[in-house]
Amino acid sequence: MELFTPDFGLVFWMFIAFILLFLVLAKWGWPVIIKSMESRANTIDQGVEDARKAKEQLDNAREEAKKYVEEAQAKQAEMLRDAAKMKTEIIEQAKQEAAEAARREMDAAKLSIEQARKEAELQFRNEVGKFSIDIAEKMVRDQMKSDDAQKRLVDKLLDEIEKN
Amino acid sequence: MSKRLSKILFLLAILVAAPFKGFAEGGDGHAEEENLDVKEIIFEHLGDGYGWEVPFAHAYRIPLPVIVKAEDGKWFCFSSSSLSKVESVEHDGKTHAEAVPVVKTIDRDGKTYSFVIAHVSTHKDKVVQIFPLDANQEQEVAKEVAAAKAQGPVKGGWPVIDGYVCVDGVYYREYRPLDISITKNVAALFISTAIVLLIVMSLVRFYRRRGLKAPRKGMGFMELLVSFVYEGTIKATLGENAKKFAPYLLTCFFFILIMNLLGLIVIFPGGANLTGNIAITLVLAVMTFVMTNVFGTKHYWKEIFWPDVPLWLKCPLPIMQFIEIFGMFTKPAALCVRLFANMMGGHMIVITLTLLIFIFAAFGAAVAGATTVVSILFSLFMLALDVLVSFIQAYVFTTLSTIFIGMAVEHGDHEHAKEHPHTAQGEADAAEAEAQKERFAKEAASMDLK
Structure with missing residues (x-):
């Protein structure tokens, strides 16, 4: 029966040891452990949640980026098309302008040539007139050297007047 | 793995062989088996003790302090090693060490206090304070011993008498002190x-x-x-x-x-x-x-x-x-x-x-x-x-x-008690989700700014 009767000394020391252990651990032990464990669990949960959200966001961002890229590509194509159109337009315009300018130049050139020609003609005519006058003078002077000739002319002139 | 297995088998073989060796050395072990008190061994192992057995040396104990309050209210503290000594005991032609209880006497204020670990007593294996018997008590003890012996053979030769302890064949009056020893x-x-x-x-x-x-x-x-x-x-x-x-x-x-x-x-x-x-x-x-x-x-x-x-x-x-x-x-x-x-x-x-x-x-x-x-x-x-x-x-x-x-x-109400933590949890979750949303909004904003 000795086994079933609690020994006072052991009860006494067990009580003291247990109370002391309990007080020490309740003050400095378990709360720290539980708090640490919980805060770590929370951090992990938070991390998982963060990762999930981040992934979601990344997916969204990716989609958005894709959209942007597509948009940009569309814009680029459009711009390229515009550019091509503009290029042809510009070339066309330039061609037209060049043609215009050329035409104008040509016109101006023609005009000046015409003018020059007219001037030259005029000059030439003047020259020719002068020459012919000179020649005529010279011829007249030659022919009118004799009085006979002068008289015949006068006669002829007179005849002509008379005829008229 | 097989090496380990063979080791185990080897150990088992040694275990089987060990008793043979023992018998070869000891001659006949029968005398010892007769003394084998299974109950006592079991109880000794399950129970408490004033010293702590040194590993592999049964008789030697690590001494621990014994703290007791004597009958007149005085406290005593002494080492458990002073309550027993190791003696060589001759047994079947072999000597082996055995712990034997000793009476510890302390003189204080002109009085002598004696303590012993009781053996033949109702307080077996506990420290008791002992007092010499006076004439009346001696008579009573003698009567009790005679009565016990008349009933049949007594284990160990000395009967257990309530209130008395037998130390080396001498009966003393015992007092179980208040005992808060470091056992x-x-x-x-x-x-x-x-x-x-x-x-x-x-x-x-x-x-x-x-x-x-x-x-x-x-x-x-x-x-x-x-x-x-x-x-x-x-x-x-x-x-x-x-x-x-x-x-x-x-x-x-x-x-x-x-x-x-x-x-x-x-x-x-x-x-x-x-x-x-x-x-x-x-x-x-x-x-x-x-x-x-x-x-x-x-x-x-x-x-x-x-x-x-x-x-x-x-x-x-x-x-x-x-x-x-x-x-x-x-x-x-x-x-x-x-x-x-x-x-x-x-x-x-x-x-x-x-x-x-x-x-x-x-x-x-x-x-x-x-x-x-x-x-x-x-x-x-x-x-x-x-x-x-x-x-x-x-x-x-x-x-x-x-x-x-x-x-x-x-x-x-059970429902309330059960629901409450859930709602609290739910609220906490919602708050957390809200906070996270805010955080993400901020992050998104900062990303946009970048």
Whole structure:
């Protein structure tokens, strides 16, 4: 029966040891452990949640980026098309302008040539007139050297007047 | 693997051979078997002692302080080594060391105080104060001895007489002093306390130093146990009250676990049958009883004194009240006895299995050899089982304590009590989600800005 009767000394020391252990651990032990464990669990949960959200966001961002890229590509194509159109337009315009300018130049050139020609003609005519006058003078002077000739002319002139 | 197996087989072979060798040396072992007192050996191993056996030297004890209060109220403290001495005892032509009790006499204030570890007494193996007999007492003792001897042969030659102790054939009047000695069990208790402290504080130190890092290896296992008990039992049962009672319940769990496991180690730091001692489990159960009743709510007391049963069950004759009050005490009593009986039973089986070797030695070498192998294998199995039982019993004690406390701190309406933590949790979750949303909005904004 000795086994079933609690020994006072052991009860006494067990009580003291247990109370002391309990007080020490309740003050400095378990709360720290539980708090640490919980805060770590929370951090992990938070991390998982963060990762999930981040992934979601990344997916969204990716989609958005894709959209942007597509948009940009569309814009680029459009711009390229515009550019091509503009290029042809510009070339066309330039061609037209060049043609215009050329035409104008040509016109101006023609005009000046015409003018020059007219001037030259005029000059030439003047020259020719002068020459012919000179020649005529010279011829007249030659022919009118004799009085006979002068008289015949006068006669002829007179005849002509008379005829008229 | 096969190498290990062959090693094991080799060891088994040695075990089988060992008794043969013993017999070869000792001649006949029969004389010893006749003296083999199985009951005493078992009780010695399960019980307490004033010294702690030195490993592998049975007679030698590690001295521990003996603290007693004598009959006249004076306190005495002396080493347990002065209560016994080691003598060479001749036995069957062999000498071996044996611890023999000695009377310790202390002179103080002109008086002589004598203490001895009682042997032939009702206080067997306890320290008693002894006084010489006067004439009347001597007569009484002589009468009692004669009466006992008339009834039949007395074990050891000296009958046990109530109130008297026989030391070396001389009877003395005995007084069992108030005894708070640091016995083997108390020392083991302190060692267990120190180990629990060390384990828990090292875990605390780890958290303090490493913050949110997860502990690995041994400490990881400790954390696993803590979270197993805390998350699995305490939090699940107590809900919002978990933090309040967790220190007590966790202390209980680890204290019991360490004491259980330490009890399974055969030599010095272990070997004390702590949780298999009813004093230890009694204190633990009383603690749970105190916790339950101190923190009991109005509802708990109402359930005891005015439970929801038909009026005739509680009004003229307080039947239910009687049952409930009885239940208040049976619950912790069951806790106490369950742990005690389980652990003591385990120890007892292992010791008995080991003793089988010596019991069967009487039947000859071959039988002894076979028994050795079987006994050792069975003991090993039982010890392995006891490791499991150590965990289970520590866990069961904690779980039941949690449930008892849970029942005591429960508030009136069940639904409210059950719903409350959930809603609180839900609110917390919602708040957290809200905070996170905000954070993400901010992040998104900052990303946009970039």
